[in-house]
Amino acid sequence: MKSGLHYSLLLVGVVGLFLFTGCHDEDGHYVDRTPPRAPQGVFSVTGDEQVDLYWLENCEPDLAGYRVYWNDEPTGYFHYMATTSNTFYTDTDVSNGMTYYYAVSAFDRSGNESELSEEDVRDTPRPEGFNLVLYDYNGPSSSLSGYDFSSYERQYYASVLTDIYYGYVGGEYVMFAWNPVPEWPTTDIQDAGYRELHELDWAPPDGWADNYKAALIEGHSYYVWTRTDNYAKFYVSHVEPGFVIIDWAYQTDEGNQELMKKLRTVKGDASGDPARFAQTGGTKK
Structure with a gap:
């Protein structure tokens, strides 16, 4: 029985x-009417006028590829952007300071397409620079000792445009956050320690130096919060009494603490989403 x-x-x-x-x-x-599973582990890496997207590989034996979608809002209609057989994609059709939202679907050889990925992937590209030389403000090149992140230009250290400037003071290498007018909001600086520049993804809400300066150490990275409420970061690749060499990145979107976006959190249950999406786009709730 x-x-x-x-x-x-x-x-x-x-x-x-x-x-x-x-x-x-x-x-x-x-x-075959069964779509693949929605791609998992989708995340983005912020670049200068580009966003790099990555996700985990699907394991269906009849998998044919992936479709990448974007939107200017976290929910609603996502627009088709590209098809790829890789587990990564670089979006170069972006502008620094603008925020973009992304999702990825998988499709098989029978044309079945999965739901959009559940991760809430948001990214705001920002400018960056490498091997910037700032000279000691006490020396003959004081006109090149300061830096204005918003214009990407070196400045005289005491200029009202200057955000940070370098000085060799009392046998120490120092980066100053410049605050020329007492009535203005301050520019702040913070030492992030021995970390690569790409490891500084979000500017912190606190921990800023009370005296608006930081001792420079080769291999250290630093956060900057400008008086215009923009965030920046820089990495010290070399320093000596006469000058310092830094790599930097600057978020042009005012108040946005994102400097290098990595893995995002999962939005939650997407069981209410449509099971399939046309190549022209899809809806994400």
Whole structure:
């Protein structure tokens, strides 16, 4: 009795699985109607006028590729952007300071397309620079000792445009956050320690130096919060009494603390989303 019941349940399960995963056409040929699983682990890496997207590889044997979508809002209609067989994609059709939202779907050789990925992937590209030389403000090149992140230009250290400037003071290498007018909001600086520049993804809300300066150490990275409420970061690749060499990045979107976006959190249950999306786009709730 138990064995017969087991056989019946097994038969029902197999038939149900068969009906769920596909069907036959008029000629009796099996037709696959089962879409792949939505891509998992989608995240972005912020660049200068570009956004790099990455995700985990799907394991379906009939997988054909992935479609990448974007939107200017976290929910609603996502626009088709590209098709790829890779687990990464670089969006170069972006502007620094603008925020973009991304999602990825998978499709198989039968044309079945998955739901959009569930991760809330948001990114705001920002400018960056490398091997910037700032000279000691006490030396003959004081006109090149300061830097204005908003114009990407070196400045005289005491200029009202200057955000930071370098000085060799009392045997120490120092970067000053310049605050020329007492009534203005301040520019702040913070030492992030021995970290690569790409590791500084979000500017912190606190921990800023009380004296608006930071001792410079080769291999250290630093945060800057400008008086215009923009965030920046820089990495010290070399420093000596006469000058310092830094790499930097600056967020042009006012108040946005994003400097290098990485893995984002999952939005939650997407079971209410449509099961399939046309190549022209899809809706994400």
